Amino acid sequence: MPRDPEYRQRVLEIHDFIIEHLYFNRADLFLEGKRFNSAVLLSLFTALNMGKELIIGEPGLGKTTSAEYVCSLFYRIPIGIVWGSEVSGHPEQTEEKIVGRPDLGELNKGNEKVVWSYFAQMPAKIVDEINRLPETKQSMILDGVDRGNWEYLNEMVINDEYCLFATANYQDMGTNTIIAPLIDRFDVTIESRYPGPNIAILVGQKDRKEKILRHADLEREIKDILSRNMPYEKRMEMVEESCTSFGKHFLDSHGIRLLSLKDRITVRKEVSALPFDQDADAFFRMVLSELSFCHEYGQKRSVDVCKDGCHFTGYLCHSIKNCASNRLPLSLRSYCSALAWFLGTDQVRLEHVRLILPYTIAHRIQWNDDFVSQREKITREDPLQIFLAKEAVKEVSRRYSEQSDHLKYALSMGYRGCNGEKVEHVEGDDPIYFDIKKDMERAL
Secondary structure (H helix, E strand, O other): OOOOHHHHHHHHHHHHHHHHHOOOOOOOEEEOOEEEOHHHHHHHHHHHHOOEEEEEEOOOOOHHHHHHHHHHHHOOOOHHHHHHOOEEOOOOOOHHHHOEEEOHHHHHOOOOOEEEOHHHHOOEEEEEOHHHOOHHHHHHHHHHHHHOEEEEOOEEEEOOOOEEEEEEEOOOOOOOOOOHHHHOOOOEEEEOOOOOHHHHHHHHHOOOHHHHHOOHHHHHHHHHHHOOOOOHHHHHHHHHHHHHHHHHHHHHHHOOOOOOHHHHHHHHHHHHOOOEOHHHHHHHHHHHHHOOOOOOOOOOOOOOOOOOOOOOOOOHHHHEOOOOOOHHHHHHHHHHHHHHHHHOOOOEOHHHHHHHHHHHHOOOOOEOHHHHHOOOOOOOOOOHHHHHHHHHHHHHHHHHHHHHHHHHHHHHHHHHHHOOOOOOOOOOOOHHHHHHHHHHHHHO
């Protein structure tokens, strides 16, 4: 579908405004001749894709605030409402605080009515310090995180548009393990880093930066709307009108035109329409194969242990404990497409997949002890889990560069074979060739 370059320019202006006025940190990504901050850029893609993002880092380094700024500007929500809809992770957190509570006035009349939380209603959601929620309480938000469906008593709120950011400090005495079903629901993991002393000293010299995102009158208006006794869909229509007023206010104050709901829908259609070129598609398939293949047991399973001496010892399948889930390709496809759209390219290319892939697998993959021990002492810039993911991507990239033409030929023969043609399977020394052969055999 035709693309309007104005939308890309608006998202670029939001990124630049955040890093120039709100979130002071180093620009650690260099793309198409311009520098970007990875935490802000991937957070914008999360808001754009209606995705889920886990932001990790040390306390006080802007994990929550970076998400707040993105949510406020991308959805045109006064930041006071963003603050009011956040959920704090702590052991005593309850479903009533997260999702909703009974309307006591109605309950006294014998009516079962729910007062929904701002968190459940608003499209931009933030869970602060999610790993301080006990494992038993993390399950309370599983379905809402995954589908945007929030249930309490016999009522339900369904978010047609939503994204979720969760922050997590590194492990300490007060943190818990994020359960596997919840961690897999996050599309990407990113670190909010220390900005360096020269930038950090500027942070303390600034006045309250958030005041440029405040609007007391509109915040009161939105709170009133969210508390009204009317269908959820009607409340959100009225909230969008208030957000439109905030967008006009911000345009008048700072000269930046934010995205309306209609604009966001259009952008998502443009992003999803972008195709993958041949190299991006073939590399994508190779990675998925190496993260799920097991020659001995049919597929990777966390309950199986690879045997010593396996022919595929040098491949990712031998370096991991678990199997890639079906959510991984969805995450990778949507964020690669968002990057390609943002850079103005007409297709998703190999370099886009290589850049995004580590952030989509860092939190999902359980590496075996040998893979970790061989790399954990290497000098690095990234936290260990993202560093290991980048190292793994480098390994697969090297293998792909050595056999890209052969693999693309094998995939084309596999496609023809699966569609009824009598063709020979193309042999190769990578798990993907075995997966192609399986699909061809099962198509007969």
